[in-house]
Amino acid sequence: MVSKKRLRYGGFDAFRGPVVPKAPRSIRRNSHKKSSAGSEICPFELLAAVAGKLLQESEGSASSTGPQQKEEIIISKDIIKQELLEVKLKRSEDLDQRYCAESQFIPEPSNLELQLEPPLKDLLHSDNDSGIEHASIVTTSDFLKEVTTNVKLESPDSKNGNLCDANMDTNIPKLHTEPVEKQTEDLLDKVNHSVLNKQYSSVHVPFYSDPVPSASFLRHRGNNVKIGVRDDDENSFSCNHHTTKMKAFRLQSRSGYRRIRRMLTSKYWKTAPKLKDYEQLSNRKNTYKRERCQKRKLFHHSSKPEYVEETSSGSISNSPERHPSKRVKFSIKSFKVPELYLEMPETSTVGSLKRTVMEALMAIIGGELHVGVLLQGKKVRDDNITLQQTGISLNSDTLGFMLEPTLPQPCQSPVQEQPPMSPPECDNHQPLSTSPDSPITDVGFSNSSPDSPPETQLDNEIEKRKEELVADTKAIVPIQSMNPEILSIVPLNQKLNKRSELSQRRTRRPFSVSEVEALVEAVETLGTGRWRDVKIRAFDDANHRTYVDLKDKWKTLVHTASISPQQRRGEPVPQDLLDRVLAAHAFWSQHQSKQHGKHQSEPVQTVGTPVKVCLE
DNA sequence: GTTAGGG
């Protein structure tokens, strides 16, 4: 049997060595920070930056080549490579060693990068109608290695070993200042306008090959080419056109999964470079929340707007003259495109690759493009409220933008049918082949209704199947690796990638009143320190409610009960229940529930009237 | 594996 850990490592433990040193966390944490912070992300940042410059510089000579052949290749193997040499030194060695055996497949190392220029405006079907002037593609040797060999291993450092950066930055110089009262709608217009009007010079789309291509991500599109776009965070994966449903999946059993995920998401793995503090901040704390809000968004904000002149608190400058209103300055550094997934035969020509990439991009951004505004991770949906009202004027450091292609995006149902990554069944049994007609709605993410399913059984099933999944997944890898005909291109975002694969947050499932009642009842009798017992007693059959959940729920119930009804959110809990909550809470906290231990069966509905439940 | 708390 393959252990879960093995799975996690793609069964290449031998290559990896201990992931986390058996040392005190504090030590591990520190060492990790220092060692990886610089070597993991930076290279990619650097790559992007360097490549960007290079390409920009080469723009002059690489201008449009014609109406039809608007594509153009730029192979600059050495330049970028050089730039990265220093940074990647160590890693490169590792990789080279690893791939040594397979390197013969690599005709020749080259750096790959994709650049779109001018703007997407053309693709956007915006006001303008010109076409893309050209797209350049460059690959790195590593990239090719990965591609041609379909590497399936990922070492601690190969988290980044996944090669290229995966974001598409569309640099936008700067946006104008806006009156604070300006409505968000206006802001959006501004942004959109800027985006659509060549105000940025290039678009970068670095890719990386997916170390463990998920069958579910594959879509056939025309001949052999597969294209898809995966939402970077939620594992949600959107495909263009004929794509059908794709569901992400969980690989491990809940416990194992959680354990692994804990490892992956723990700060020990966090390696965001210092330079990206802003990102780290939001990443660490908001990624879940923020990005969660972006489900189904093909584009997500990459960089928060930066204040051009002042700090967050002083970001507002007065414009005495014309507008009495304060003005907020926005400087949108760039936008990022989510993961892009492509597959095509090795025999494909570079030209076709370019076309494919373009098609994929077109598919993504081909429709009308909108800009979404994210404030503190939450999407600001109301276009009519003012910046002031949203708090953007004061808080723009938590502001984000995202490009929203107009793909059929069902979503938006507050609740979801199924946990995003959950039902392994889906993936397991809906392999590569897909019916082009399948509704896109099923794509990856899920929608599950809170009170959805007879989860009890479902969960069990899932649990069972996880074992199978392990095997299946493992099997998939080798197959891929042995099939050099498949070219995988997947933009990368390691952290997100990791998270998306293994750190999927559970789907939110609000407690129903009946659940609350059951919880209250159980706590009344058992006390507040025996959550496991509470679980067994009242939620034994609810696999999705862990005792920790119950404990948390109780915590919120106590809080809810102590605030005014107006401040409460969600499905209202009957006041009488809340009263019982308070009573039980008071009772048990006063009676040190812990020590009440064992088996008092006395229903404490009389909690209010102190009882001598204490036995013993 | 559980608890208890902070986030």
Place this chain on the structure above:
DNA sequence: CCCTAAC
């Protein structure tokens, strides 16, 4: 809900 420290 997540993440962790402490048991």
